[in-house]
Amino acid sequence: MRIRKWYVDCTAEDGTVLIGYAGTLGRGPFNIPIQSVVLYPSSGDPPDARWRMVAAPPSLEPGGGVRWHAQELRIEGAWEPRAEPVSRILLATPELRVDWRCHLPRGWARIGLWDRTLEGWGYVEEMIIEGDLRRFPIRELHWGRFLGEADYTVWLDWKGPHPQSVLVVNGAEARGMVSREAVTLDDGRTIPLAAGDPPTSPSSSLDPNPAPGAAESASRVDPDPAVRVLADRRVGDAFFPPLPPLRWVVPRVLLGLRERKLSGRGRLRRDRGGEASEGWLLYETVEFP
Numbered sequence: 001m002r003i004r005k006w007y008v009d010c011t012a013e014d015g016t017v018l019i020g021y022a023g024t025l026g027r028g029p030f031n032i033p034i035q036s037v038v039l040y041p042s043s044g045d046p047p048d049a050r051w052r053m054v055a056a057p058p059s060l061e062p063g064g065g066v067r068w069h070a071q072e073l074r075i076e077g078a079w080e081p082r083a084e085p086v087s088r089i090l091l092a093t094p095e096l097r098v099d100w101r102c103h104l105p106r107g108w109a110r111i112g113l114w115d116r117t118l119e120g121w122g123y124v125e126e127m128i129i130e131g132d133l134r135r136f137p138i139r140e141l142h143w144g145r146f147l148g149e150a151d152y153t154v155w156l157d158w159k160g161p162h163p164q165s166v167l168v169v170n171g172a173e174a175r176g177m178v179s180r181e182a183v184t185l186d187d188g189r190t191i192p193l194a195a196g197d198p199p200t201s202p203s204s205s206l207d208p209n210p211a212p213g214a215a216e217s218a219s220r221v222d223p224d225p226a227v228r229v230l231a232d233r234r235v236g237d238a239f240f241p242p243l244p245p246l247r248w249v250v251p252r253v254l255l256g257l258r259e260r261k262l263s264g265r266g267r268l269r270r271d272r273g274g275e276a277s278e279g280w281l282l283y284e285t286v287e288f289p
Contacts, residue, residue: 001026001027001129001130001131001132001133001251002024002025002026002027002031002129002130003023003024003025003026003127003128003129003130004023004024004057004126004127004128004129005021005022005023005126005127005128005129006020006021006022006023006057006058006068006124006125006126007019007020007021007123007124007125007126007127008020008021008022008058008066008068008077008079008109008122008123008124009122009123009124009282010077010079010109010111010118010119010120010121010122011120011121011122011147011263011280011282012042012118012119012120013119013120014042015042015263015264015265016039016040016041016042016118017039017040017230017263017282018037018038018039018040018111018113018118019037019038019040019230020035020036020037020038020068020070020073020075020077021034021035021036021037022034022035022036022056022057022058022068022070023035023057024055025250032053033053033054033055033056034051034052034053035051035052035053035054035055035056035057035070035072035073036049036050036051036052036073037049037050037051037070037073037075037113038050039113039114040230040263044228047230048114050073051073052070052072052073054070054072056068056069056070056071056072056073058124060103061078063081064081064084064085064103064104065078065079065080065081065104065107066078066079066103066104066107066124067079074113074114075111075112075113075114076111076112077109077110077111077112077113078109078110078111079104079107079108079109079122079124080107080108080109080110081104081106081107082104082106082107082108082152083104083105083106083107083152083170083171084105084171085101085102085103085104085105086102086105086154086166086168087099087100087101087102088100088166090156090158090164090166091137091162091164093131093135095131095132095135096129096130096131096132096133096135096136097128097129097130097131098127098128098129099127099128099129100125100126100127100156100166101125101126101127101128102123102124102125102154102168103124103125103126104122104123104124104125105123105145105152105154105168105171106121106123106145106147106152107121107122107123107124108120108121108122109121109122120280121147121148121279121280122147123145123147123154123282133251133253133254134251134253136253136288137158137160137161137162138158138159138160138162138288139159139160139161139287139288140158140159140160140285140286140287140288141156141157141158141159141285141286141288142155142156142157142159142178142179142180142283142284142285142286143155143156143157143283143284143286144183144193144281144282144283144284145281145282145283146183146191146266146268146279146280146281147279147280148268148277148278148279148280149279150277150279151169151170151268151277151279152169152170152279153167153168153169153170153183153191153268154166154167154168155167155168155178155183155283157178160288165178167183167185169185169189174186174187179193180193180285181193188270189268189269189270190268190269191266191267191268191269191281192266192267192269193227193262193266193281193283194226194227194262194264226264226265226266227262227263227264227265227266227281228262228263228264229260229261229262230261230262230263231259231260231261232259232260232261233258233259234255234256234257234258235254235255235256235257235258235259236250236254236255236256236257252289253288253289256288256289257286257287257288257289258286258287258289259284259285259286259287260284260285260286261282261283261284262281262282262283262284263280263281263282263283264280264281265278265279265280265281266278266279266280266281267279
């Protein structure tokens with residue numbers, strides 16, 4: 001199995017969130033391109049999601065910027081670097097290799113999309129996975145980014161048989177702990193992570209029919225006016241019903257993933273009761289079957 005996945009995002013000042021994916025899914029002689037973009041309005045209106053089976057990955061620009069031109073999705077975006085890139089080989093075994101390339105931990109994005117223009121802090125990464133996905137030694141994955149004028153933080157945390165954690169704060173690798181409630185650094189700084197409000201509409205999935213139990217699960221979270229749930233769904237239900245021929249190509253481990261994605265204003269607290277740096281949060285928890 002071969003997966004090459006680009007992920008890009010942008011949070012505008014009004015809280016509108018854009019998330020885009022572009023990549024290829026390869027198995028045996030097949031190599032299938034997929035690209036998608038989802039716009040989550042700050043108004044709370046249902047998200048607008050579009051996808052195409054066309055190869056149009058982002059490109060790295062001289063100077064470290066990233067540009068994404070996907071004509072079929074009607075998107076033209078540029079991310080200017082405001083931080084140095086970070087990369088890690090997260091796993092290298094005879095069965096599976098995972099290469100994480102965070103090209104822009106923090107960037108300033110300007111994006112033309114459909115009938116509007118977005119501008120705000122953004123993030124770009126590329127993930128390359130080769131091997132048997134059944135050998136993925138993860139039970140739960142936590143990913144997120146906090147982007148502000150003064151500070152930024154990126155975290156990637158695996159929980160399971162092969163625990164792995166990457167924490168980058170203002171360009172320096174840091175030590176700490178990631179949970180569903182907070183990112184806690186060893187030096188005392190913390191980023192609280194709220195449970196968030198339920199999605200405003202079940203159409204927060206690319207699939208108009210949400211996974212059974214999704215609405216019930218969302219209704220049990222503790223409300224927080226600063227954070228909202230963008231998606232709470234099974235990946236297979238969200239992405240592959242629009243592409244039924246792919247279901248026999250995609251491994252079951254991918255179809256069974258469940259993700260919970262949240263966004264909103266956040267704070268990097270320097271110490272208990274001390275001053276805090278403000279920024280935009282975007283984070284998720286992914287449960288493996």
